[in-house]
Amino acid sequence: MDLGFNETEEMVRASAQEFLEREAGPELARSGDADAFWSKVAEMGWPGLAVSERYGGADMGLVALGVLIEQWGANLGRGPLFEFSVLVSPLLEAAADERLKKEILPRLADGSSSAAIAILEQSASWRPEDIRATAVKTDNGWAITGTKHFVSYGDEASQILVAARTGDRPSDVSIFVVNREANGISSETVNHASGTPTTVLTFNETTVDVFRIVGSENEGWPFVEALMQKGAAFRAIQLAGLGRHVLDITAAYVKERKQFGVPIGSFQAVQHHLADMAVSVRRVEQLARQAVWSVAESSPDAAKQVSRAKLAASELIPQVCWTAHQCHGAIGFTQEHDLHLYTRHALSWAVEFGDTAAHTDRLADALEL
Amino acid sequence: MRFEFTTEDEQFRSELRTFLAEQLPDGWTGPVDESSKDGWALNQRMRKALAARGWLVMHWPEQYGGQDASSLRNIIFAEEMAYHRAPGNDRFGTRMIGPVLMFYGTDEQKSKYLPDIAAGGIQWCQGYSEPDAGSDLASLKTRAVRDGDKFIINGAKIWTSLAHRADMMFMLVRTDPDAPKHRGISMLLVDMKTPGVEVRPIYNMAGSHSFNQVTFDDVAVPAENLVGDLNNGWRVGMSVLNYERSGIDYVAWGQRAWDELAQFCRDETGPNGLPLSADPSIRRKMAELDVEIEGARLLAYEVAWSQQQGEAPADVASMSKLSGTLANKSVLDYGLQLLGMYGVLESGSPHAKLQGRFFKMRMFYTSGEILAGTTEIQKNLIAWRGLELPRV
Structure with a gap:
């Protein structure tokens, strides 16, 4: 048992904190130059942090990536870091055709291009039977038809990971990596509460080369499961980072803000709000780090730990934000104040990669109920 | 970071489980009712068995009969004992006053009390709370006045768990009523059989006799039973609470x-x-x-x-x-x-x-x-x- 950071983890944490506090934060989230920021992120080597060296990455592993994502959450980092590093790259490394890996991984790892995932449909469900988009075999590959919702960075990305139905059984789903420039892709922009560029992508007989299927035909669902699990664990750690930051700014505020001639942080009612926030944040931090560690180690308990972490993070961190609003009073209710930016992200992350109902069900299964 | 115990720690956990399965009565579901004669007998038997295995004070330094077990090994012990609702884990002796004596005690106090605690042969109780000193513990009023080579204690302690089973009490007393409240407190060790000590049971709402009121009427305690410096008892006394x-x-x-x-x-x-x-x-x-x-x-x-x-x-x-x-x-x-x-x-x-x-x-x-x-x-x-x- 070691609840501290090792040397590598501490190095990643410190450099991420230093960089992101300077370059990211509320200003970037509001109106910053996202492209310029992303170039700097690429210079830091972060897109390739957990990618193997042979594909141009730093091969530092998923736990180090988790440490980075915790800071990314604390400082509202922008850009498709999560999409590629957490979701797409481990999947491609594990199962994609060598030709595909060589073609796209190095450019993704150095940040010169980016990736998005297009799995969910109108149902917003993570069950295989709810994948309705189809991929049909053609002479030289596949043709994908269907509509994908909630695609983050769907217009900015150069590669899109798509789940499509290739057979009649519920789990007959396959995974494809589609070039964003391919034929038949149209997009519709939706306004996401977090400010993340989000689109609905429609594929109309979009042509996909045969080597762009990931793994075998009809055997893509386990990859989606693994991707969702990683997504949930890393969203939990991202929420932990966000929660810690919201706690910090709220503690600073109540020490400074005076009413009745004293800082409001000297009132017990306010102190107990802050203490509750501190306990929630600490619990989520530990649960989320445990979840990321379990995923990185392929622990037999990973399913349990991930659902626990995601459930705790999704319930407690939005609560931490609401309590922070209460402690800030009227100023925290304004658009001008930064607090709502964190709340918007917390509410968005809380429902991604499995909402409370989905993870409750998974956890109950894992607990043999 | 690493969210698993070492193989050795896990091995200890499984040895402890085996031990508990052997030592506890068949079909044991606990929790033990220590107010009953059988319950207390089981507590004493388990404590001796733990001592014989070297586990009762494994978290103590070797010089006092322990094994220098790590805090993590220690928490596994506490976790398994509680999970199995196993009696015999002596909090007051092995976790509170024992470590306090190692840090603040005199050589005489150490050699007098530590071996008995390690052997599971003595029961301690904790005399902190008073009728008018609960959360505001530092306002405690039980007085100890120096009289030659003795302290004379007058006052009352309350909510004292296991006082009715205890041989000794470690208690906080006021030794300087004029000092600011945190600075006039001292810790004393009191033999529960001293004349003037009276223990009255308090039954809790679950129906069992787990704690007591203890009154002190001109109770004479040898001056060498002072733990740490005179009037430094707040610091000495608080050092047990992090375990608690x-x-x-x-x-x-x-x-x-x-x-x-x-x-x-x-x-x-x-x-x-x-x-x-x-x-x-x-x-x-x-x-x-x-x-x-x-x-x-x-x-x-x-x-x-x-x-x-x-x-x-x-x-x-x-x-x-x-x-x-x-x-x-x-x-x-x-x-x-x-x-x-x-x-x-x-x-x-x-x-x-x-x-x-x-x-x-x-x-x-x-x-x-x-x-x-x-x-x-x-x-x-x-x-x-x-x-x-x-x-x-």
Whole structure:
């Protein structure tokens, strides 16, 4: 048992904190130059942090990536870091055709291009039977038809990971990596509460080369499961980072803000709000780090730990934000104040990669109920 | 970071489980009623057996008969003992006054008391709270006045667990009534058989005799029973509380109750003919409780891990105590809901489900959020020490 950071983890944490506090934060989230920021992120080597060296990455592993994502959450980092590093790259490394890996991984790892995932449909469900988009075999590959919702960075990305139905059984789903420039892709922009560029992508007989299927035909669902699990664990750690930051700014505020001639942080009612926030944040931090560690180690308990972490993070961190609003009073209710930016992200992350109902069900299964 | 124990630690856990299976009575479900003769006999037998295995004080330094066991090894011990509701884990001696004597005690005190504690041959009790000094412990009034080579004690202690079983008490007394309240306190060791010590039982709302009122009427205590410096008792006395505030016992009790409840849900059939565990609302609540327990467990592990790094994170200890007691309470509350009309049939009644244990435990663990610093005091400490919010 070691609840501290090792040397590598501490190095990643410190450099991420230093960089992101300077370059990211509320200003970037509001109106910053996202492209310029992303170039700097690429210079830091972060897109390739957990990618193997042979594909141009730093091969530092998923736990180090988790440490980075915790800071990314604390400082509202922008850009498709999560999409590629957490979701797409481990999947491609594990199962994609060598030709595909060589073609796209190095450019993704150095940040010169980016990736998005297009799995969910109108149902917003993570069950295989709810994948309705189809991929049909053609002479030289596949043709994908269907509509994908909630695609983050769907217009900015150069590669899109798509789940499509290739057979009649519920789990007959396959995974494809589609070039964003391919034929038949149209997009519709939706306004996401977090400010993340989000689109609905429609594929109309979009042509996909045969080597762009990931793994075998009809055997893509386990990859989606693994991707969702990683997504949930890393969203939990991202929420932990966000929660810690919201706690910090709220503690600073109540020490400074005076009413009745004293800082409001000297009132017990306010102190107990802050203490509750501190306990929630600490619990989520530990649960989320445990979840990321379990995923990185392929622990037999990973399913349990991930659902626990995601459930705790999704319930407690939005609560931490609401309590922070209460402690800030009227100023925290304004658009001008930064607090709502964190709340918007917390509410968005809380429902991604499995909402409370989905993870409750998974956890109950894992607990043999 | 690494979220697993070492192979050696896990091996210790399994040896301890085997030991408990051998030593506890067949079909033991606990918890022990230490007010009963049989219950106390079991406590004493288990304590001796633990001492014989070298586990009773394994967290002590070797020079005092321990094994220098790590804080993490130690928390595994506490977790398994609590999970199995096994009596014999001597908190007051091995976890509180023992370590205090090692740090503050004189050589005579160490050689007089430590071997007996290590052998499981002495019972201690803790004389802190008074009728008018609860959360504001530092306002305690029990007086000790120096008279030659003795202190003469007058006053009353209350909520004293196991005073009726104890050979000795470590107590906080006021030795300088004129000093600021934290600076006029000292710690004394008192033989419970000294003339003038009177122990009166207080029955708790769960129906058992677990604690007492202890009165002191001109009780003469040898001056060499002073622990640490005169008037430094607040510091000496508070050094035991970080142990008291690790929440692992509550986490383990909560986990055991959760496991029993889960098995109950698998075994019992609901009105629709399906097991209760197939009911989505029950699955949901049980999953929520599991998350609460796991979160509290990690905080307790964090306390132990930090101690191992040589740190004493008072705010995390408070978080752990608060989270552990709440998690345990949440499981018991839900258990009573699930058991419904049968949950309030008391232990020993025909038809009582789970032997009436959930009701009894829910009544008993009402104390969890009160003793050793109430939940509200823990929140104050988190705000002051962890977040450095201003005290007024």
